[in-house]
Amino acid sequence: MSEPIIALDNITVSFKQKKRTITAVNNVSVHIERGDVYGIVGYSGAGKSTLVRVINLLQEPTSGSVVVNGTTFFKHDANTNDKIRIKNNDLRLRRQKIGMIFQHFNLLNERTVTENVAFALEHSKLSSKEKAQKVADLLALVDLSDRADNYPSQLSGGQKQRVAIARALANDPEILISDEATSALDPKTTNQILALLKSLNQKLGLTVVLITHEMQAVKEIANKVAVMQDGEIIERGSLLEIFAQPKEQLTREFIETATNIDKAIETVGHQPIVHNLAENAVFVRLSYVGKTTDQPLITRLFRDFNVTANILYGNIEVLQGTPVGSLLVILQGTPQAITNAIAALNDNEVDVEKIKGGQSL
Numbered sequence: 001m002s003e004p005i006i007a008l009d010n011i012t013v014s015f016k017q018k019k020r021t022i023t024a025v026n027n028v029s030v031h032i033e034r035g036d037v038y039g040i041v042g043y044s045g046a047g048k049s050t051l052v053r054v055i056n057l058l059q060e061p062t063s064g065s066v067v068v069n070g071t072t073f074f075k076h077d078a079n080t081n082d083k084i085r086i087k088n089n090d091l092r093l094r095r096q097k098i099g100m101i102f103q104h105f106n107l108l109n110e111r112t113v114t115e116n117v118a119f120a121l122e123h124s125k126l127s128s129k130e131k132a133q134k135v136a137d138l139l140a141l142v143d144l145s146d147r148a149d150n151y152p153s154q155l156s157g158g159q160k161q162r163v164a165i166a167r168a169l170a171n172d173p174e175i176l177i178s179d180e181a182t183s184a185l186d187p188k189t190t191n192q193i194l195a196l197l198k199s200l201n202q203k204l205g206l207t208v209v210l211i212t213h214e215m216q217a218v219k220e221i222a223n224k225v226a227v228m229q230d231g232e233i234i235e236r237g238s239l240l241e242i243f244a245q246p247k248e249q250l251t252r253e254f255i256e257t258a259t260n261i262d263k264a265i266e267t268v269g270h271q272p273i274v275h276n277l278a279e280n281a282v283f284v285r286l287s288y289v290g291k292t293t294d295q296p297l298i299t300r301l302f303r304d305f306n307v308t309a310n311i312l313y314g315n316i317e318v319l320q321g322t323p324v325g326s327l328l329v330i331l332q333g334t335p336q337a338i339t340n341a342i343a344a345l346n347d348n349e350v351d352v353e354k355i356k357g358g359q360s361l
């Protein structure tokens with residue numbers, strides 16, 4: 001495997017307060033490959049912001065090592081107390097290659113769109129003409145050329161975030177850190193910004209670190225996911241692994257919010273057919289990944305086992321080119337027939353979770 005562009009190893013960040021110490025990040029290691037869109041998901045307070053601020057040493061860790069693009073930014077061994085830290089001048093240059101965008105955009109309100117983007121080029125060696133061209137190119141890239149002379153107060157949230165993205169890209173970064181950048185935006189604008197980030201990832205080869213409390217955002221563009229809780233990464237994997245086979249309860253919760261299956265179970269649960277479930281019936285959730293979807297499984301249940309399947313809700317997502325499906329179904333038949341049908345589903349790599357009924361199975 002190629003060398004990771006970001007290698008965080010055994011990172012711990014503790015904040016000493018008067019009476020207690022808060023460990024915001026607890027011995028976390030994470031390696032991000034060049035070209036990844038790496039989603040870090042967790043509830044507020046999980047330690048996501050603190051962890052990503054370590055990447056460019058906006059937050060110095062208490063211990064652990066930070067290597068970006070092969071350069072050691074920081075290394076502190078808590079046992080030996082040996083410490084290496086990159087020199088400030090060098091850090092300043094390298095930080096230019098790590099862009100950041102935030103939930104509240106952080107624009108200068110008294111400057112125009114052009115001036116906000118040009119601000120990031122203050123220390124660049126480009127001539128004024130080259131700077132002006134660069135800013136114009138960046139605004140074209142984020143589709144805001146027609147707003148060059150506007151002030152932030154004249155822009156929508158999505159447009160403000162586009163300005164912030166243009167500014168973050170001014171020094172041709174290799175990494176873009178997005179800290180809840182879509183959390184203040186409506187769903188449609190969120191999708192537009194996520195699509196922009198994905199296209200920058202593909203067009204420029206930009207590595208994106210996306211931290212968010214919304215699994216929906218991660219689902220749209222990430223190829224890898226880590227789930228954080230209480231300062232630790234509790235689960236990680238490819239987007240497909242995380243969605244298809246979540247192991248931790250918290251991961252399941254995040255996925256359910258992204259697929260709306262939780263709402264569907266509640267809504268369908270109120271329908272009379274589920275509410276007054278027949279004695280020979282069981283209400284189940286079927287989950288499957290990949291090619292299983294090509295097979296006429298539901299038809300087979302009746303043909304081979306004499307079990308009827310009444311589909312009440314279905315959701316199929318295509319994640320990284322692979323279909324991932326969830327169906328809410330009532331299976332009806334004799335207990336033995338249903339048991340056999342479920343075994344056949346499992347044999348075909350369809351996961352069956354009982355939601356209601358089927359005590360005799």
Ligand SMILES: Nc1ncnc2c1ncn2[C@@H]1O[C@H](COP(=O)(O)OP(=O)(O)OP(=O)(O)O)[C@@H](O)[C@H]1O
Nearest residue numbers: 015022023024042043044045046047048049050051
């Ligand atoms: N400078 C600080 N001093 C003391 N405690 C801090 C500091 N920064 C963060 N914390 C604490 O560390 C924990 C993790 O905070 P962090 O902001 O990293 O979480 P988060 O997952 O990004 O949540 P949010 O999305 O709400 O920012 C929290 O308990 C927070 O109060």
